[in-house]
Amino acid sequence: MERLYSVYVFYIGLIPFLYAVQVSIATLKDGSSTVSGQLQVVSGVTKTLTCETSVSKPAAIIVWYIGTQEKQRSISKTFTFNPQNSDHTKQVYCKAFNTQPESQAVVSYKSSIYVTVQVSIATLKDGSSTVSGQLQVVSGISKTLTCETSVSRPAATIVWYIGTQEKQRSTSKTFTFNPQNSDHTKRVYCKAFNTQPESQAVTSYKASLNVQVQVSIATLKDGSNTVSGQLQVVSGVTKTLTCETSVSKPAATIVWYIGTQEKQRSISKTFTFNPQNSDHTKQVYCKAFNTQPESQAVVSYKSSIYVTVHATTPTLTNKTTGSMILLENDPITMECITSATRPAATVTWWKGSSSLTNIQNTNISQGNLISVKSVVSFTPRKADDRKVIFCQSFVSGQDNRPSAQQAIKVYWPPATPSIPTLEFPFLENQTGKSIYCSSKDYGNPASTARWHKQYGTPDNSDSRRLNLPTMTSQMDGSSVSCQLDNYFTLVKGSTIKSPSVKLEVEYNPITHIMVDGIITKSVAINEGQTLSVLCNATGNPTPTVKWIGQTLSSTYLTFHDIDRTNHGIYTCRAEATSEKYRNHDFVTETIIDIIVDQKQNTDKNVSVKTGAIAGGLIVTVIAIIVIVVISVIIVKKRKSKQEGDKAITETERRLTYESLQTVSEAQTTYSSLSYETGDKAITETERRLTYESLQTVSEAQTTYSSLSYETDQKRRQEDKMYENLRMQQMSLSTI
Known part of the structure; x- marks a missing residue:
């Protein structure tokens, strides 16, 4: 440097000897602009x-100054230069000289330096304390914060949020505001x-506001409804209540009471409890406090509890x-007693899906x-x-309907039965047939049948089905009825009987050839x-009778002045036609042997008398047998009535039948004896008497077989029949 300066001086020294121009002006410029004021x-x-x-x-030597301090010479x-805050208000200028001495150097405009300091720090302060966490404020109470910045020139614009x-824009560092609950958790900075530029502004710490609000109101609510x-x-049934408070921060402590007993203490607004009958008429309420002492807690409405007790x-x-x-x-x-309730339960009765209305209710405390x-x-x-009877009980507001039920069975009698006859008539010798006791309603429980019948x-x-034996002619015209019994008829003692x-049994004709009865x-x-x-014929269907070989259709075969040419065997034919059994032949043929003798001489009187005596003996024997038979029947009947027996034993029937068989055999013997002895002298009176006696026994047998001992009417018929028998006995005794 010194060498350079020496060279410079050397050349300067040569200037006088050269063409020299002395510097005369020095102008201070900032860029292309001449500085004429503050820099x-x-x-x-x-x-x-x-x-x-x-x-x-x-070239001029230029010296630069800031204040009094030389900063550059060249x-x-x-x-x-790098301005510093210490350069603020100092003057910056230059001076220039070449041929003149430095003391005569020309000086530029001296511009006062205005040093601008950019704000670089913004610090959030609450009083003298730097805020570095949550900022506690109280709702409604004003708060002043400070935005402390680094040194800045010009003064920084401070914006509050x-x-x-x-919220505020100014150069003031302080910010006063009135916190509201809505500001809670918002950030202030x-x-x-x-x-x-503002987009490059420095930002302070963003403090979250914790706005504390003292609880001032406590409202008792049931769901969304205020309890009043x-x-x-x-x-x-659990119940949940709510203690709705005014806005409070920190959260209020809520205490719940039923009567004088504290039930819950927490910051929860809800209170769930299980009401009991013992809570009835007690008061339920809540109280709330946070920043104030508990003694100054706010208290909700005190509601009297009405405990509804549902029906079970x-x-x-x-x-x-x-x-x-x-x-x-x-x-x-039927009687139904409800559980104890509050208020008194409503009771409804039902039969299946139908309501019953004839009800009487009595309250019991x-x-x-x-x-x-x-x-x-x-x-x-x-x-x-099969319906169900049930009573339901419930109180107002009870959704379910507790009930007690009883299944029932209703028993009723059968309807009057009938015996269908669509299958009538039957055919003799048919098997596997039956009749039925039919009713449009057999009652409940289903009835059983009792039959009043002979067969x-x-x-x-x-x-209810009566199985019939092999069809016989004896069954034709026999009466039968049925009676239906069930639980109802037994309890009521009622008789429900068919007509x-x-x-009806269709059978081949039954024929009898009779002479003089x-x-x-x-x-x-x-x-x-x-x-x-x-020729007498009976049957079903009704037969017609004719003698074969005779031109006249008549039941009688008559001979006037008979002779030996009329001697022989004659056939009686009985026949009938059935509407139902068209393919069946209802035909019966019976023969009689007519013996024509020559006229008798007087030598035959002895034989006639002998025949008459024999005939008389036979009639007497028959009468004795009939009397014995009738006596046996009467004795047995009396014994049966004394013992209250309604059924004649098989032994009695057999005895009666065998006795009558004996009579029948006697009749045959008589006819044979009469023929064999060649007796032609037995009087018509003896024949008639014998026949009528046998007819009486036969009628007694038929009547006896058809007896019914199940009703008083039948008993009366029996008594009448046996009275007739006694009369016949007396008649025969006379004979």
């Missing part, structure tokens, strides 16, 4: 100034800028484990609760069978006498 610079930001001189030869016109909302009167609750399953008096048996049209009452005794009356019908056996699997019907298969007669033979 704006920024602390820490380099600044280049120019010292513009007039033309000079040699022939360079530019001066670059709460949340995203700008400041930002500062001066020389830099009696509180309705249900025993055993009622009790059915005299309930049966199975179905209750009821009789149709018999009025019935049980402490501070009430039970209800409910009695219902109704008349059961058929349609009620047939009730079916083992269905008593009697008569069995006596059934016979042969007849002996002398020539010249008159003979009338009757």
Whole structure:
């Protein structure tokens, strides 16, 4: 440097000897602008100034000053420096000289330096304390914060924010505001800028506001409704209440009471409890406090509790484990007692899906609760069978309907039965036939049948069916009826019986050839006498009778002045036609042997007398046998009536039948004896007497077989029949 300066001086020394131009002007420039006032610079930001001189030869030496301190000396016109805050208000200028001495150097305009300091720090302070966490404030109480910045020139613009909302913009460092609950958790901060654009402003710590609010109101709520009167609750059903408070920070402590007993202490606004009957009429309420002492807590409305006690399953008096048996049209009452409730329960009765209305209710006090005794009356019908009777009990507001139920069975009698006759008539010798006791309603429970009959056996699997034996002619016209019995008829003692019907059995005609009223298969007669033979036929269908070989269709075969040419065997034919059994031949043929003798001489008187005596003996024997038979029947009948027996034993029937068989054999013997002895002298009176006696026995047998001993009417018929028998006995005794 010294060498350079020496060289410079050397050349300067040569200037006089050369053409020299002395510097005469020095102009201070900031860029292309001449500085004529205050020079704006920024602390820490380099600044280049120019010292513009007039033309000079040699080049002028330029010296730069800040304040009194020389900063640069050179022939360079530019001066670059880094302004500091300490340079503020100092003068910056340059002086230039070449040929003149330095003391005569030309000096530029001296510009006062205005050093601008950019704000770089913004600190949030609460009083003298730097805020570094949550900022506690109280709602409604004003708060002053400070935004402490680094040194800045010019003064920084400070902008205050709460949340995203700008609250203040000024150069003041302080910010006073009135916190609101809505400011809670919002962030408060400041930002500062001066020389830099606002977008590059420095920002303070963003402190979260904790706005404390003292609780001032406590409201008792049931759901969304404010409680202002009696509180309705249900025993055993949990209830949740709410203590709605005014805005408070920190959260208020809420204490719940039922009566004088504290039930819950927490910051929770809700209180769930299970009401009991013992809580009835007690007061429920809450109190709340936070920043104030508990003694100054705010208290909600005190509501009196009304505990509703719901109905539970009622009790059915005299309930049966199975179905209750009821009789149709018999009025019935049932009793139901509810559980103790508050208020008194409503009771409804139902029969299936139909409500019953004939109800009488009586309230029964049980402490501070009430039970209800409910009695219902109704008349059961058929349609009620297998339904369920139940009573429901409930109180107002109770959703469920507890009930007690009783299944019922309704029993009713069968309808009057009938015996269908569509299959009538039957055919003799048919098997496997039956008749049925039919009813449009067999009652409930289903009835069984009792048969009033002479023939047939009730079916083992269905008593309403009567299985008939092999069809015989004796069954035709026999009466039969049925009676239906079930639980109802037994309890009520009622008789439900069908009308009697008569069995119809179609059979081949039954024929009898009779001479003078006596059934016979042969007849002996002398020539010249008159003979009338009757062919009597009975049957179903009704037969027609004719003698084969005879031109006239008549039941009588008559001979006037009979002779030996009429001697022989004659056939009687009985026949009938059936509408149902068209392919069956209803034909019966019976023969009689007519013996025609020559006229008898007087030598035969002895034989006639002998025959008459024999005939008389036979008639006497027959009469004795008939008397014995009738006596046996009467004795047995009396014994049976004394013992109350309604059924004649098989032994008695057999005895009677065998006795009658004996009579029949006697008749045959008589006819044979009469023929064999050649007796032609037995009088018509003897024949008639014998026949009538045998007819009486036969009628007794038929009547006896058809007896029924199950009703008083039949007994009277029996008594009458046996009275007739006694009269016949007396008649025969006379004979």
